Amino acid sequence: MTQIIELLEKMGQDASLQNESKLATLIESIELPENIERAILTNDSEELAQDLNTRPNIFCGVFPAEDDEPTEGDDEKESEIKFLKHG
């Protein structure tokens, strides 16, 4: 596992590995399972995720259309209410 992740990280960091033949040479030099090697060389990220047995259902979206957190305006309203209560 570590070796595969290390390879992917290196591919992301090394400009020379953006060249297909250099990438193939590097992959040949390390012993990877055949299915992983094929997934990387054919750019098949779905196959790679399956082979690595990663979390299957990933949700990406970290922003609500309507925030339930109080906005600045709400804070002002709240402090006005508190002021009225104490005033």
Added chain:
Amino acid sequence: MSGSLVCVGTGMTLGAHISPICRSYIEHADVVFSLMSNGVVERWVEEMHSDVRSLQPYYCEGKNRNNTYNEMVAAILTEVRAGKKVIAAFYGHPGVFACVAHRAIAKAQSEDFPAHMEPGISAEDCLFADLNIDPGKTGCLHFETSQFMFFQRRIDPAAHLILWQVGLAGDKSLTKFSTGKAYKQVLVDLLSETYPLDHQVILYQAKVLPIDTMRAEKITLAELITADIYQHTTLVIPPSEKMQPNQNIVERLAKLDKQLTTDKIQPKLFLVE
């Protein structure tokens, strides 16, 4: 031992985008929470530290995402309050179209814990590079798609309009993981008030794994209804009109320029006794 929180971004592409400071924070943490957009990327972060806890299990279709985000914040804060050096790692930029880091930092600071954010390379950054768009050229408006639909916003057809989370367009309940054609139709109807239906738009997806290919699919606005749209797809609408000069302001500025030039040319006069 006093707890602390740093929210870091890992960038969009595995290995390519993480900054040295973000990586260092992850490696030297007591506990790391991670929210990644891909299982392989999640595994990559897990290999940086022995105690990485994914926030993904908090998501659940049918559950209000505001509750999900608040539960994520609560999990992070529990460890901060326990005196741990906590790092929360998010894909892309932790604070761009991402509420959890902002909420967690605000909560930690309100309880007097040191907390701050370290930026990451966002999907927006990748979009500008991949699509060769300079947001300064004609201006650029960004909205979360559903928010853009729920509220009355002013579109400037001379600027780029970028709609994020278009796969969730119109989900008022915040419980869905995707919305269907009928919701996209409402979005297209709204956009067609400003843009012609044959206006060319772009469906964009940044590269997540180094083996991925960036998506920049050009379609017409009308085709948006039937297009393949995923959670991580962004809709880019290029300008449909040219910028119109603001004649009134231009004339006022010209008068000011003229006045300044006249003041410079005329020598200052002094009374000589």
